[in-house]
Amino acid sequence: MSGSPDSNIFIPDVDIWTFLFERGSKPFSNDQVIYTCSVTGRHYTYDHVRNTASKFGCALIRRWSWQKGDVLALFTPNNIDTPAITWGCQWAGGIVSPANPAYTRAELSHHLKDSGAKAVVTHKSLLNTALEAAKDAGLPRSRVILIGDERDESEQVSHFTSLLSFADSNQARVKMNPNTDLAFLVYSSGTTGLPKGVMLTHTNIVSNLAMVATVDGVMLKSKIDKVLSVLPYYHIYGLMFLIHLPIYIGVESVTMARFEIETFCSLIQENRITYTYVAPPIVLRLAKDALVDNYDLSSLRMITSGAAPLTKELILAVYQRLGIPTKQAYGLSETSPATHVQHWESWRTAMGSVGQALPNLTVKFMDLDGKETSQGEPGEIWIKGPTVFKGYLNNPVATSEAITRDGFFQTGDIGFQDVHGNLFITDRIKELIKYKGSQVAPAELEGILSTHPKVKDIAVVGVYVDAIASEVPLGYIVPVHGVVPDEGTAREIVDWLATRVVKVKQLRGGIVWIKEIPKSASGKILRRVLKADAKNDKAMAAIKFQAPGNRQKL
Template sequence: MPRQVPRIEIPHTDIWTVLFEREDKPFPDSQVIYQCPTTGRNYTYASLKRTTELFGTGLRSHWKWQKGDVLALFAQNCIDTPAVTWGCHWAGGVVSPANPAYTARELGHHLRDSGARALFTQKNLLGTALKAASEAGMPRERIVLIGDDRDRGVRHVTEILGERLEGSRTKLDPGSDLAFLVYSSGTTGLPKGVMLTHLNVVSNLFMVNSSEGALLQWNKDKILSVLPYYHIYGLQCLVHLPAYAGLTTIVMSSFDLKNFCAIIQDNHITYTYVAPPIILHLAKSPIISNYDLSSLRMITSGAAPLAKDLIHAVKNRLGTEVKQAYGLSETSPVTHIQKAWNHGMGSNGPALPNQVVKFMSPDGQEVPTGKEGELWIKGPNVFLGYLNNIEATKACKTEDGFFKTGDIGYEDEDGNMYITDRVKELIKYKGFQVAPAELEGILASHELVNDVAVIGIQDHSQATEVPLAFVAPKEGVERSEANGKLIVDWLAERVAGHKRLRGGVRWIDEVPKSASGKIPRRILKDLLAKEGGVVKAKL
């Protein structure tokens, strides 16, 4: 039988109401929620609420914003992101975050697929934003800057704010109206829009808070925001949770190890959410020894599995506890969190409340405790479906509401979950999803390439998977390291940074195919393992 986990009460309401109309708020309106470590500029709870209202008013007056209109957000982490997000929600809109590492081609797809009416970005990303918007048919006057830098050619978010609050907040149906369109890589090509309702996000916020709320106190803890806000992991744990729990979060625009350490030291950070590569730095980098990180008592790591030896290394070196979590864009995202770092070590902990979790065999039968199977999850946090993609939605959601995660794992007797493999072909580079088929489609157009297959290989020096391409060259092409590097560099100019061929190019006579034309990637991984994992033309 599926494991039934504890239940908590979840309000049937929208995100803005949960955050700004609650009667049980334990912290004062003057509490600082988001702060920039370089300028000192911040949002208190009161100024955050007021800005969301004025921004929502401004969207209506400038562009006649309607319920369901999509606002695309193409930016690095910024303290303006929460106000823009919830101001859009106040006006009934949907927010669609985009990876700031996107090329114009990738961002253009995002804008077209989401149907975005406006694009909010930053000055350092403006060139890409303008090109993508032009290709997507979005007028220049719909591009707006956030952050401290301005450009005379486009408007700044402060010019969109209404002078005073006008009208009332748009009424929403939490269970059917979308709050976010986040994009998740599919195995067959370009990213798909994951439709998350207000109830999905509110449910997961309460589920996460049921665990993390017992560990964090608004008047004692400070969080460091380093995970990207465009990613659902950062969006939930570092945007929504601090505003609900009243936690001050210091916002890094992007990860830099020295800045990361300096901010922890100077601001007495006590808690942060990260991906495994940062844990690797904390365990092994000599830079760490130059800083006092003694305030950092706990870390939650997610987005990819974490080795036990790294957990012990960080605890021994810094005294900091590291626990793990699991989630997906389609589950809003967090489904499992360890309760304590040394309970179920190596696992993702038990399932959060209000979910039904089961592990299924390839023939559709539930497997017993301790046996591996595909993880299926049902709960109020499970997404509505993929935008404009009924077939993909049907393929991963059962008629009775279970989401087939594509991850293989098992539970122990205490309910702790261990992920051991993936059914899906996605590569996870530092928590970011990379679709092999997308890279193959681009690489196939290269003049040196006759056929190609992309797989993920583990790079232990970075504690992550990296993409590697098996290339069958065109006749007469020399199988040299120089030609391999040409292919690697050529692709790097056409895709976001996390999609680059950091595993390099491996020459092959012929890419294996099944009778149906599919690439059996396991065969290629086994081939590489037999050869000792030797990779040629590394980036």
């Protein structure tokens, strides 16, 4: 078990607004630019965010009779108006529930109904879907408003700025109980089923922000560093590190609506970006995409990768190609999110780890029998501390299954801790492949296969084969441009892997060539999609257990 009272920090018993905007002092001025739009150059200073947020919160109360605990859904790509809207809702006592901007009408309708949203904030590009979903959820059109630089020419909905005129300086901010009142209702990625509403309190977020600041907050400097914000704001990773952390430590965040490799590289070059938070797919592109050579990325001091495991092979590939170090972080929606953030200086000495536990957390590793493992032995990661969520919305059964009676959250992730306290993630419990009694971690095979010169992207899943009454590893591979996706190439890759892993870890299911690996917006491989594909594919019956597969899907 790790975690010591000696490493704890003081966390004030306040809500998010007080923590960010009513602190006694801060290491930057009120006119510090915090959020900048990468397309238009429009920006918000610290003071501008605070003033806009308080006006919006006041307008919610006076115009819509906003009540404490009302939910505001955000259905929008990354936008520099999002932070002010977020804290404005909380100023009025509300709960913010970000929704995936890739949602269909049905998916957004479910989100609105499940969260009990009282209004929807969206972007012009998503207006039709938002209006349709709002109608399904029983929300009037007047409760749909826009953010961003575009207005609705048809005048079906208003822009949020039109509400600001209803603000009244005499309106008092709603008082919150940080420990019990919710700040966010975020939805899990749904890689194992329907998304669940994760209830996060003000204390959860304030604690995590204070804890993360002991690592990245020390290294990032106001007026010196610039962060490129490419991770989706609706995801807890982006919500914490790209919305909350910049305004807490006073660094400029250059906002991208969505990831595109050329735009990503050009913005780093043009804005002299010094830091960025990414998911493993972006690290993979930086390591392998030929377009990267067209840009000067030398301003980047460090990259942090999170949301999914990243192998040391990819870390080395990026460093050898670009001279940019990459460190890792780990967390979950249910832990607000970060539990581990690798220190800058340890990216090389603890390569492949996600670093040490943040202050105020207790971490232990449990075997399948519910017993704590020995030092260095892998087990399910259990975490306890002030960032552990309140529970799943309207789902007491799932909550009781996730949180133990003594307050530990059972992450479902498997890992181990070295003698220095560095955490190494090996895989998810439900994603482990059991080959004839032996456990095979897909992430390990993916890390190795990603280094093959003919592999652009890779996902490994387990498929059950009746003939041997066992699962076997099956690789879904996106070939590098110009590579012929045929049986010969598949055999070459499978044989290559066989020289690098023990027999139980070989790709006995073979290879399926595919155009793109399905992933969530946060970069997690959607293995359930691939498993469903394999299960429904009649050709699976023809798998050769000692030879590479030859099925193609291009």
